[in-house]
Amino acid sequence: MRYSINIYLSAVMLILISCTSYGQDDARAIYIRATDQLLSENMELLLEVDITDKKGRVKGKSFEVLVAKFGDTEKTKMIWQKPEAAKGTTVIFTEIPGKTGLIEVFTPSNGKIRKLKATQENMNLVGSEAKITSMTSRDPDELIFKLLGEEVVGGITCYNIEVKARENTDASRGVLTVESDTYRIVHITVFDKSGEKTSIVELSDYMPVDGYEHKFQPMRIQTEDFKNKKHTDMRVLKIASRADLRKEDFQLPDEESVD
Amino acid sequence: MILVMLQAKDVVNHSTLTRLKDLAQEFDNIDGIDRCISPFDAQDISVEDGFILMEPLLDSIPQGVAAYKALKSRIIDNSMASRFFFVDDFTLVSLILVKDSKYQDKLLIDEINRTIKIHPGPEEVLMGGLPIVRYSISENIRTDMYILLPIALLLMVFMLYTSFKEWKGVFMPFIVVIMSMIISFGIMALLGWQISLITVLLPIMLIAIANDYGIHMIARYQEHVKRSPEPSMVQICRQIYLDLKRPIIITGLTTIGGILGLLTHTMIPAAQLGLLASIGIAFAIMLSIWFLPAMLSYFKPVIKVNTSRKNTNPAFADRLLIHFSKLVTRRPRQVVLVSVLVAAIGAAGLFFVRVDTNIEGYFSGKSDIGRAITQVNDKLGGSQFISILFTGDVLSPAVLNRMDDYETELLADPSVGSVSSPVTLIKELSKGFYHPDEKGYNQIPNTANEVYQFIEIFTMGGNEDAVEQFIDYNYENSRLLVSLTDGSNSEGKRLINKMQELTKEDPNVKFIAGSFIDRIELADMVVSGQIKSLVLAMCVVFVLLSLVFKSARAGILSVVPLSVAILLLFGLMGFFGIALDIATALLSSIMIGVGIDYTIHFLWRFRKERSMGHDHKEAAYITLTTTGRGIIFNALSVILGFLALTISNFTPLRFFGALVVISISTCLVSALILIPSIVIIFKPKFLEKRIQK
Numbered sequence: 001m002r003y004s005i006n007i008y009l010s011a012v013m014l015i016l017i018s019c020t021s022y023g024q025d026d027a028r029a030i031y032i033r034a035t036d037q038l039l040s041e042n043m044e045l046l047l048e049v050d051i052t053d054k055k056g057r058v059k060g061k062s063f064e065v066l067v068a069k070f071g072d073t074e075k076t077k078m079i080w081q082k083p084e085a086a087k088g089t090t091v092i093f094t095e096i097p098g099k100t101g102l103i104e105v106f107t108p109s110n111g112k113i114r115k116l117k118a119t120q121e122n123m124n125l126v127g128s129e130a131k132i133t134s135m136t137s138r139d140p141d142e143l144i145f146k147l148l149g150e151e152v153v154g155g156i157t158c159y160n161i162e163v164k165a166r167e168n169t170d171a172s173r174g175v176l177t178v179e180s181d182t183y184r185i186v187h188i189t190v191f192d193k194s195g196e197k198t199s200i201v202e203l204s205d206y207m208p209v210d211g212y213e214h215k216f217q218p219m220r221i222q223t224e225d226f227k228n229k230k231h232t233d234m235r236v237l238k239i240a241s242r243a244d245l246r247k248e249d250f251q252l253p254d255e256e257s258v259d
Numbered sequence: 260m261i262l263v264m265l266q267a268k269d270v271v272n273h274s275t276l277t278r279l280k281d282l283a284q285e286f287d288n289i290d291g292i293d294r295c296i297s298p299f300d301a302q303d304i305s306v307e308d309g310f311i312l313m314e315p316l317l318d319s320i321p322q323g324v325a326a327y328k329a330l331k332s333r334i335i336d337n338s339m340a341s342r343f344f345f346v347d348d349f350t351l352v353s354l355i356l357v358k359d360s361k362y363q364d365k366l367l368i369d370e371i372n373r374t375i376k377i378h379p380g381p382e383e384v385l386m387g388g389l390p391i392v393r394y395s396i397s398e399n400i401r402t403d404m405y406i407l408l409p410i411a412l413l414l415m416v417f418m419l420y421t422s423f424k425e426w427k428g429v430f431m432p433f434i435v436v437i438m439s440m441i442i443s444f445g446i447m448a449l450l451g452w453q454i455s456l457i458t459v460l461l462p463i464m465l466i467a468i469a470n471d472y473g474i475h476m477i478a479r480y481q482e483h484v485k486r487s488p489e490p491s492m493v494q495i496c497r498q499i500y501l502d503l504k505r506p507i508i509i510t511g512l513t514t515i516g517g518i519l520g521l522l523t524h525t526m527i528p529a530a531q532l533g534l535l536a537s538i539g540i541a542f543a544i545m546l547s548i549w550f551l552p553a554m555l556s557y558f559k560p561v562i563k564v565n566t567s568r569k570n571t572n573p574a575f576a577d578r579l580l581i582h583f584s585k586l587v588t589r590r591p592r593q594v595v596l597v598s599v600l601v602a603a604i605g606a607a608g609l610f611f612v613r614v615d616t617n618i619e620g621y622f623s624g625k626s627d628i629g630r631a632i633t634q635v636n637d638k639l640g641g642s643q644f645i646s647i648l649f650t651g652d653v654l655s656p657a658v659l660n661r662m663d664d665y666e667t668e669l670l671a672d673p674s675v676g677s678v679s680s681p682v683t684l685i686k687e688l689s690k691g692f693y694h695p696d697e698k699g700y701n702q703i704p705n706t707a708n709e710v711y712q713f714i715e716i717f718t719m720g721g722n723e724d725a726v727e728q729f730i731d732y733n734y735e736n737s738r739l740l741v742s743l744t745d746g747s748n749s750e751g752k753r754l755i756n757k758m759q760e761l762t763k764e765d766p767n768v769k770f771i772a773g774s775f776i777d778r779i780e781l782a783d784m785v786v787s788g789q790i791k792s793l794v795l796a797m798c799v800v801f802v803l804l805s806l807v808f809k810s811a812r813a814g815i816l817s818v819v820p821l822s823v824a825i826l827l828l829f830g831l832m833g834f835f836g837i838a839l840d841i842a843t844a845l846l847s848s849i850m851i852g853v854g855i856d857y858t859i860h861f862l863w864r865f866r867k868e869r870s871m872g873h874d875h876k877e878a879a880y881i882t883l884t885t886t887g888r889g890i891i892f893n894a895l896s897v898i899l900g901f902l903a904l905t906i907s908n909f910t911p912l913r914f915f916g917a918l919v920v921i922s923i924s925t926c927l928v929s930a931l932i933l934i935p936s937i938v939i940i941f942k943p944k945f946l947e948k949r950i951q952k
Contacts, residue, residue, distance in 0.1 A: 085707060085711035112692050
């Protein structure tokens, strides 16, 4: 699940971080124009996720998600809504560039709060999209863009843009397919260092975001994880801008206050 | 599941663990391996300053004696690591490879072997698990074919030459065998049947049996040459054809009838073997009756072939036959009495016969696979499993507590190596939420929601595979996995009964399953197949002999030596602890089919001698000293053919070879001693023909 949210946020972040580089070249310009439409922080989401494993078994979950940025610190709070047995379970991810991240966990069944160190290693376990996350967390000038060409997807001409970190230690890369007329991202393909396709993220059902004139959000994000042979279908049931989010909104209940 | 084990004096050291890690990483990338579960996946879960420390047990490979000691102590404390990967004395560490069931064993194991070669080390690498056993069986079948076939052919050539002392006597039966093998294997290929552990017996059976008819022809040809002062080869060939046509057809039919008894086996390869061997033997009979005398007539007779002083074997056979003749003519009652006694002793052994279809028992303890099996069973709790499947609210504390009770109860059983269940994992997870002095630490939670939330948090870190070992994707089914240190059928049956008894009141237990259960069913098939084929073969023999001699008494008489041989055979198996398995289950059909021939040849000649006016004792004497020679050569041919099996790679085939030797020898001795004694005592009417003048 965290995997899906990461993909979603990564796609958004990947796009937004490079906004300042607009006009540097064709690929960069296309990329930035596409990113400009997306909301990436200070927002509230209601997500419904179906995860299908390699044997075709489906597990359904839903989450309430808050995302905010306080200075350099990025916080994500996920509260389980479904299934009933997990309702109220809360996880807060805190990420600070250059520092060890923190994962805080609240389990309502026993009222316990526990913390986990969010190392790169355990973040890698969360999902293969971590590579993009690492790219997006850098200065946009550290990213390299390349226009690979055009292709027709669903009757619409799209640009294919390759994005990778300038100092790409593990040589993984992503290819974004962007509609040439609306500049909406259709899908993101991630390749590993050997050039093998590890995942495809499809973004669709774009809707305008209330309160923002030029913001559109994909309401459906489907991910095919080839490595883990897993399919994730995430539907955004609700998205709202939350400029009012404060640090207190990212606190867990006191252990004592819970039975 | 495949187990790859590194064995050394002490495996907790930097180089061994580095090698293990490299192997685990490489195995994970091999197509056909769903996942590689290694000690590096084991999580050390604890609470420290409010932090859940959910760290890999082997995050980094330690160096130095103190670090090794600390790691060993952490391994002992971690129930997942100490149960599944390391043995108590740290002489062995294992990797568990979960195989994609659709992937071919051979391709995968070749790739695993290649990977192991890329990462050499001083540790011995052993591999175990069902796919490895299956692979070893198919590889050893191939080796067996390459080795046993030429050895059996050489033994046959040796036996034929030493028996007849002329190359005609070697060449003729040999060509019959080769041609019948071509026919049988051709049909096998046409039908698209594969060579299995059972059908690997086909060439050996044909080498042993298909030349029997030719042997009688050659023996009779030499008998005529001896008797005739100026023998004409055409006349001799015509005469041997007339003499032996009927007994050969009859013995051939009884052999085919006996072997066709295998068709009643529920095991398909046994039925295939029965059909293919019967076709080969039928073809050999035709060749022996028509082709062999025709070919023989082109040669010149070799006179006095057996008079050479250097020829010790025929002289020995002749001497032996004279002894037998004297024995049966002087002490027929004592012979019958001793035979009854032997049969009675054999019957007592029947009660000790056990059935075992454990394929792990196919290999000797000295072979690589045999040693791997021993290590897995002795040190890692065994590689054969029985699962108790639970369904419903499997995360509820009530179900988990019952599982815990079953686990405790089963672990107390000496045949149980290890028991793993969601309880092990959930208790381990509780260590991440509770302090050691807190209630709840290393315990099953009080609510299903808490269990669910433990698992949810645990899987967030990418540990879904660890959970799926015990609980299915949607937490609707779970299993308790019991490994067996003793994979024998009797222990397995006992444990299954115990599990059934233990869980009979449990509404969440769906069923008890596992490949082990299939094996038990196979064992039942072996027993029922054995009984059915035995009864059918006996009936065929009885009916055929009754028809041939036009007397039911002939049928009964022919069954006597077979019964003695069967009782002795199974008695010996019982006394020596040789199990009835998929190979030895074929014994009775083959023994009846082949063993009855000697009785038929004796009775046929005896009746002829009686018709020539000899009294019973004289007829028995003449029959034994003439036809007896062919019977001995025939039996020797079968014995030597099957003797090759005693060097097989498979334990059941080695036992099978030895038991065929014993049973055929019993049939031979019965036909040469017991049957003559009975006919001398009881003087059955069906052997009385009109006296020829």
